[in-house]
Amino acid sequence: AQSVTQPDIHITVSEGASLELRCNYSYGATPYLFWYVQSPGQGLQLLLKYFSGDTLVQGIKGFEAEFKRSQSSFNLRKPSVHWSDAAEYFCAGYYAGKSTFGDGTTLTVKP
Amino acid sequence: EAQVTQNPRYLITVTGKKLTVTCSQNMNHEYMSWYRQDPGLGLRQIYYSMNVEVTDKGDVPEGYKVSRKEKRNFPLILESPSPNQTSLYFCASSPSTARMNTEAFFGQGTRLTVV
Numbered sequence: 001a002q003s004v005t006q007p008d009i010h011i012t013v014s015e016g017a018s019l020e021l022r023c024n025y026s027y028g029a030t031p032y033l034f035w036y037v038q039s040p041g042q043g044l045q046l047l048l049k050y051f052s053g054d055t056l057v058q059g060i061k062g063f064e065a066e067f068k069r070s071q072s073s074f075n076l077r078k079p080s081v082h083w084s085d086a087a088e089y090f091c092a093g094y095y096a097g098k099s100t101f102g103d104g105t106t107l108t109v110k111p
Numbered sequence: 112e113a114q115v116t117q118n119p120r121y122l123i124t125v126t127g128k129k130l131t132v133t134c135s136q137n138m139n140h141e142y143m144s145w146y147r148q149d150p151g152l153g154l155r156q157i158y159y160s161m162n163v164e165v166t167d168k169g170d171v172p173e174g175y176k177v178s179r180k181e182k183r184n185f186p187l188i189l190e191s192p193s194p195n196q197t198s199l200y201f202c203a204s205s206p207s208t209a210r211m212n213t214e215a216f217f218g219q220g221t222r223l224t225v226v
Contacts, residue, residue, distance in 0.1 A: 101155070
């Protein structure tokens with residue numbers, strides 16, 4: 001069965017520090033991959049997506065993600081975190097009509 | 112403005128009383144989907160629809176029904192709600208599943224409590 005795993009439930013970083021959120025996927029074929037952000041009480045906002053081609057994808061708000069087929073990973077990165085980045089982040093895979101989301105990683109940003 | 116609109120945003124109901132959560136999109140998207148979000152479980156797909164009159168089960172379809180009579184609307188129906196359906200529900204739409212350009216626009220969510 002297809003699955004998306006986010007190993008870290010909660011991450012805390014200092015403002016200005018770099019960030020990496022991990023995502024691993026398990027599919028029979030390479031799915032489309034996405035990262036979403038959800039602020040409290042809000043819906044999900046798409047940060048970036050990977051369909052094919054360049055393995056490093058750029059998204060909004062200064063985020064980027066790297067697709068690594070050999071590691072079945074699609075980790076999200078940001079060089080310098082801002083306090084407004086505190087939120088919950090979801091990695092998702094999509095294949096043949098079905099979407100699968102990871103359980104989410106909550107990001108806390110320390111002043 | 113392109114958007115996905117869910118109604119109601121908040122709902123408290125009693126066990127067994129049928130309810131419908133509406134979802135409407137104004138982007139002429141072919142693909143629509145319903146999810147439920149529960150603490151520690153992320154989003155789980157309930158049902159999806161690839162086009163009008165085409166619906167299919169996601170990972171957690173039990174206790175839910177959907178219909179897609181027209182492209183813009185994709186209501187979620189709970190015929191006999193139970194407390195374990197207390198959750199935050201999201202509707203989403205995407206341009207197409209046939210084109211290589213799939214991303215989901217999400218509604219603001221519906222927080223349902225079944226007592």
